[in-house]
Amino acid sequence: MRADISRGTTVPEVFETVTELTVNGRPSVLSLDTRVTLLDALRDHLGLVGTKKGCDQGACGACTVHVNGKRVLSCLTLAAQCEGRAVTTIEGVARAGAPHPVQEAFVARDGFQCGFCTPGQIMSAIALIDEERAGTDDEIREFMSGNLCRCGAYPNMVAAIREVVSEGNGNAVI
Amino acid sequence: MxxxxxxxxxxxxxxxxxxxxxxxxxxxxxxxxxxxxxxxxxxxxxxxxxxTRLPLAGTERRGEALHVGALTTMEELAADPTVAERLPLVREALLKGASTQLRNMATIGGNLLQRTRCRYFRDPDVPKCNKRLPGSGCAAVEGVPRMHAVLGANERCIALHASDLAVPLVALDAVVHIQGPTGERRILLRDFYLLASESPDVENHLVHGELITGVEIPLLPAGALSGYLKVRDRMSYEFALTSAAVALVISDGIIHEARIGLGGVGSRPWRALDAERELVGSPPGTEAFRRAARVAVQDAWTLPGTAFKVELAQRCLVRELRTVSGVAA
Amino acid sequence: MSGTVVGAGINRVDGPRKVAGAAPYPSDFNVHHQVHAALVGSTVAAGRVVRIDTAAAEAAPGVIRVLTHLNMPRLERGPMTALGASPPPPMQDDLIRHYGQHLALVVAESPEQAAAAARLVAVEYERTEPLLDVLDPKAPQVIDPWGTDSDRGDTEAALASAEVKVTQTYTTPDNTNSPLGLFATLAIWDRDRLTVHDTTQWPSMVKETLAAVFEVPESSVRVLVPYVGGAFGAGLRAWQHVILTVAAARLIGRPVKLVLTRPQMFSCVGHRPDTVQQVSLAANRSGELTAIDHRTVSSLAMEDDDYEAVSAGSAFAYRCRNVVTRDVQARLNRPAPCSMRAPAEGQGNFALESAMDELAYALAMDPLQLRLRNDTDVDPRSGLPWSSKALRECYQVGAERFGWSSRDPEPGSMRDGDWLIGYGMAGCSYPWYSVPCSARATVSRDGSALVLSAVTDIGTGTYTVMTQVSAEHLGLPLGLVRFDLGDSDMPAAPQAGGSGLTGSLGNAVVDACGRLVRRFAELAAEDGESPLHGVPPEAVTAGGGRVHVKGESSRGESYIDILSRNGLPELSADGSSTPASPEDLGMAPSGAFGAKFVEVRVDRDLGLVRIARVVSAIDGGRILNEKTGRSQIIGATIGGIGQALFEDTVTDPGTGRIANGTFGDYLIPVNADIPDLDVVFVGEPDRFSPIGTKGIGEIGLVGIAAAVANAVRHATGRRVRSLPITIDDLL
Incomplete structure (x- = not known):
């Protein structure tokens, strides 16, 4: 049954697992503590610090990445679970050195302030367009609501996404 | 960790x-x-x-039921054409849960087994929690409860079952398919959960090692009216304060069949059978809806912080009954 | 100088890095050989540590050291800062002052190991009864903590003889800053030299604090924070976890990295303190205010300070002869509060502007007319004219854009199906704040400029607007100018906070650029080969990458030519700003003013409150960048919507534990909560500050909660005097 743990219990062992991760098309083999999340593997073991940790509890969206083309939270995904799956991070969305249209629109529309939630917002926005959920402003707002922004740049993000969709850059493949 | x-x-x-x-x-x-x-x-x-790599993802229409593999994600099920056509209340409940990212991860089997959001349960530094440490007491009752249960709750535990999806599923008499070490079994979802008031630490009838492999959802009859209303502080990305899943079959001005699930109020996804009985045979109307709503929450156990849910749950149910039946205020 | 570069809504210069995930925040830095720390917090709110058992943690895999009060070096408290005392030094004794107080720091090879081992530290407590309620009579009180209490006229008599009077109590809860970036510190000692990557809004202060606490020269300490990751006031202090991390790195002899958890962000880095406010307003029948009496009790930590003069703003909001304001802080066993976006005004304005709305109902007067009738062109405290004030224009322009005149004054009269529609408004201000600042400007042989100051850009747009100001004053295109910040080795600078930075820094940058242009002019004037030979420097200006005679752009030469001929790789100048004294200038320095108009929709059965529209009309003086300026107002408006409808940091009554310290439980607005928000800037450049700006970081938040509450009153007939306004209040 479910083991409940509390303070002051015995000393645990450490388990490791070897995982082959393919991130932004690049494979790498990592020997990791089994506890390492995809988020921490990206940040601490692959040096891809663009993906952010805002809560580590699945409640803010800052760690959003794409796994097999779907947006997910990397903080609640074990790195080991991603073996053989394609992981895309903010570092992997630009094409041929040019920023993704969503990245450009976020700059043009000032869709961020401190910028910390921004990689997650952009990963969500790219997926949102792919999901065909950017038809109306209300739809954009609803399906961008899994990404918190404390600076309060939401209306500008909506404007940026609206702009990308209206210019037909929506289904830009990454 | x-x-x-x-x-x-x-x-x-x-x-x-x-x-x-x-x-x-x-x-x-x-x-x-x-x-x-x-x-x-x-x-x-x-x-x-x-x-996650077991072959348990995907849906299959089996007569007048939809079989859903336990590893189907919430987003996948919400996109299923049979769900959109014949189980719109399930689709609504799915899409009002969590965020897209979480729905891309969370599976149907896992959703049914999600644990309560009670912060007293989720913080092991809180010494009193009958769910975590049977017999230790309930800090939530002494604390500041709000997102807690009023049905199937008492001073031992007021932990809320926070699933949106399970609310229409209990109303629809969905059946859980379970694989154990000695074989398969099936159980009606509304019989699957135990009440926190009775057994805070044991939440359902799964035995250790048993695995949910799928859920079978009976389809609504053609012409049924249905919907899911979720009431919460934020517009999105929040658990329900109260919710109501409703399905009605109305003909000749009379309600012939009623299915009601309530969320945000129960220590398990709440099937309101008494309220359904109150409606069947009545013409749809605000009076009947109010009567049914009163019956649905008559056994509520409240604290100062949760008492508002009794009124809110009734209003939520009446509103959704009105909406699906087209009855004006 | 063309003047077209400043004011234009150019894109953020740091935008491309931010959208690429290439802007490095403090938690993004890693160094070779670093180790990781995790904190252990108290699970009681008051008492004493009787025993702390670290044996299991020390034996856990990867653990290097466990620090507690038993083995922590004795440290002095950090020095006073411009915002008050430093936090007390951590883990110096066995006393427990609040739930979550740091009791141990576990350092291990990996973050997973540190976090797991932290759970193995066992603490035995001797508990005492905690003081948790701001109105607890046993709580020690600090009376008039900042000398801001006001007494004008005879308020008691004016209230006693009032024709119309309103007296009510308003409450606001603890709110938590909750930036998305988890606060992080990476401390690296190299013998007695210390480098720290730290989430702070104030690198110069952190440097001074660490130098004093660790007894090394300030020149040996470097604090780096090129990108902050939000803070909203939480980064205005050198918090205890920073001291602990630096201490651990010194003891262990390896770099130590600590990233706070989200729950720790609720208990270790401040919050907006709760308040209980009593407001009495009196007026004659024509709506002229005859008395304002505003008294506040707010919460404070047992052993720390917080500048939060909640009532003080009511002394200068309106023309009124008889005014009393009182501020009292109650010391409690709760985590230390600190500034949170629009500190003090955020709470005080809710009470005052709610009471003004109540007074308007009592007078049967339009709430907008009531504000206009009591507007004042002079600072009522000093009688000096405001250095700029376009509040009247804010009211008028805002009302017109909003369509205020279509408001039916009868509560509950405007409907759309099940939705009750309410219009509410509030006036607001955020007081002037300015402190000395310095900057350095350099032009290099390639014709590019670099301007530096040890400030931070917390998302306000400092990188961008200072690039614009520098470009204008050096006469260079934007592409040739870089403004850099976030490094305490740069010229000393104040905090990004209090809506004071843009003015202080902007004036320092203008000064540095002006001095640099003059140095070029002086070099040229002394140079027989220069077309500017013999031209007095004050007759020279900059433009097009050149210095030239004012009004005669053909007579001059480029920076590059001057540097080349003089054999110089670059030329620099230091500049600074010091705020003038109001008495010398004969005017009262103005902060920003604003008028907020809100439409809410309230579901008449379900009590749901939705924000349908907001119009913010803002007098922010000169706006340096229309785009980032508008973003400031929008962002703070959303903070105000959070304060109005969602945010409430709940403390358990018995234990003092924060009951909702996660993003799943402490609600801040999500995208779906926010409609398009209308912002209009009105007014003129401010006369007090040479650069003409007024801070706009806070003004967007102030007034929103009151306008929402007033709109809810209009929609439903219900007056909610306690924030946040939730479904439970409206059933």
Whole structure:
């Protein structure tokens, strides 16, 4: 049954697992503590610090990445679970050195302030367009609501996404 | 987080055998509850068996029911054409839960097994929690409850079952398919859960090692009116304060069949059978809806912080009954 | 100088890095050989540590050291800062002052190991009864903590003889800053030299604090924070976890990295303190205010300070002869509060502007007319004219854009199906704040400029607007100018906070650029080969990458030519700003003013409150960048919507534990909560500050909660005097 743990219990062992991760098309083999999340593997073991940790509890969206083309939270995904799956991070969305249209629109529309939630917002926005959920402003707002922004740049993000969709850059493949 | 062994299963039987063999082993699917609680220090399994590669994803129409593989994600089920056509209340409940990212991860089986959001349960530094430490008491009752249960709750435990999806599923008489070490069994979802007031620490009828393999959802009859209303502080990305899943079959001005599930109020997804009985045979109308709503919450157990839910749940149910039946205010 | 570069809504210069995930925040830095720390917090709110058992943690895999009060070096408290005392030094004794107080720091090879081992530290407590309620009579009180209490006229008599009077109590809860970036510290000692990557809004202060606490020269300490990751006031202090991390790195002899958890962000880095406010307003029948009496009790930590003069703003909001304001802080066993976006005004304005609305109902007067009738062109405290004030224009322009005149004054009269529609408004201000600042400007042989100051850009747009100001004053295109910040080795600078930075820094940058242009002019004037030979420097200006005679752009030469001929790789100048004294200038320095108009929709059965529209009319003085300026107002408006409808940091009554310290439980607005928000800037450049700006970081938040509450009153007939306004209040 479910083991409940509390303070002051015995000393645990450490388990490791070897995982082959393919991130932004690049494979790498990592020997990791089994506890390492995809988020921490990206940040601490692959040096891809663009993906952010805002809560580590699945409640803010800052760690959003794409796994097999779907947006997910990397903080609640074990790195080991991603073996053989394609992981895309903010570092992997630009094409041929040019920023993704969503990245450009976020700059043009000032869709961020401190910028910390921004990689997650952009990963969500790219997926949102792919999901065909950017038809109306209300739809954009609803399906961008899994990404918190404390600076309060939401209306500008909506404007940026609206702009990308209206210019037909929506289904830009990454 | 406590250290654990990680094993990836490729066959259902292997997974069940692995978990059954170790009392401290647990399944890992979407991870949205499991890993969260492990990080909080509430759960500390010694072994996680990753079941995300088992062949349990996808849906299949079987006559007048939809069989949903346990590893189908919430987003996948919401996109299912049969769900959109014949189970619109399920689709609404799915899309009002969590966020797209979480719905891409969370599985249907895992959703039914999600643990309460009670912050007193989720913080192992809180010494009193009958769910975590049977017999220790309930800090939520002495604390500041709001997102807590008023039905199937008492001074022992007021933990809320926070699933949106399970609300229409109990109303629809969905059936859970379970694989155990000795074979398969099926159980009606509304019989699957135990009440926190009776057994805070044991939440359902699964035995250690048993795995939910699928859920069978009877389709609504053609012409049924249905919907899901979720009331919450924020417009999105929040658990329900109250919710109502409603399905009505109305003909000749009379309600012939009524199905009602309530969310945000119960220690388990709440089937309001008494309220349904109140409606059947009546013409749809505000009076009947109010009567049914009163019956639905008549056994509420409240605290100052949760008392408002009794009124809110009634208003929520009346509103949704009005909306699906087209009855004006 | 063309003047077209400043004011234009150019894109953020740091935008491309931010959208690429290439802007490095403090938690993004890693160094070779670093180790990781995790904190252990108290699970009681008051008492004493009787025993702390670290044996299991020390034996856990990867653990290097466990620090507690038993083995922590004795440290002095950090020095006073411009915002008050430093936090007390951590883990110096066995006393427990609040739930979550740091009791141990576990350092291990990996973050997973540190976090797991932290759970193995066992603490035995001797508990005492905690003081948790701001109105607890046993709580020690600090009376008039900042000398801001006001007494004008005879308020008691004016209230006693009032024709119309309103007296009510308003409450606001603890709110938590909750930036998305988890606060992080990475401390690296190299013998007695210390480098720290730290989430702070104030690198110069952190440097001074660490130098004093660790007894090394300030020149040996470097604090780096090129990108902050939000803070909203939480980064205005050198918090205890920073001291602990630096201490651990010194003891262990390896770099130590600590990233707070989200729950720790609720208990370790401040919050907006709760308040209980009593407001009495009196007026004659024509709506002229005859008395304002505003008294506040707010919460404070047992052993720390917080500048939060909640009532003080009521002394200068309106023309009124008889005014009393009182501020009292109650010391409690709760985590330390600190500034949170629009500190003090955020709470005080809710009470005052709610009371003004109540007074308007009592007078049967339009709430907008009531504000206009009591507007004042002079600072009522000093009688000096405001250095700029376009509040009247804010009211008028805002009302017109909003369509205020279509408001039916009868509560509950405007409907759309099940939705009750309410219009509410509030006036607001955020007081002037300015402190000395310095900057350095350099032009290099390649013709590019670099301007530096040890400030931070917390998302306000400092990188961008200072690039614009520098470009204008050096006469260079934007592409040739870089403004850099976030490094305490740069010229000393104040905090990004209090809506004071843009003015202080802007004036320092203008000064540095002006001095640099003059140095070029002086070099040229002394140079027989220069077309500017013999031209007095004050007759020279900059433009097009050149210095030239004012009004005669053909007579001059480029920076590059001057540097080349003089054999110089670059030329620099230091500049600074010091705020003038109001008495010398004969005017009262103005902060920003604003008028907020809100339409809410309230579901008449379900009590749901939705924000349908907001119009913010803002007098922010000169706006340096229309785009980032508008973003400031929008962002703070959303903070105000959070304060109005969602945010409430709940403390358990018995234990002092924060009951909702996660993003799943402490609600901040999500995208779906926010409609398009209308912002209009009105007014003129401010006369007090040479650069003409007024801070706009806070003004967007102030007034929103009151306008929402007033709109809810209009929609439903219900007056909610306690924030946040939730469904429970409206059933």
């Amino acid at each position: 406590r250290s654990f062994e990680y094993v990836r299963a490729t066959e259902v039987s292997d997974a069940v055998r692995l978990v059954s063999a170790r009392p401290d082993a647990a399944y890992l699917a979407g991870g949205t509850t499991q890993l969260d609680l492990m990080k909080d220090g509430v759960l500390g399994p010694g072994m996680l068996v990753d079941i």
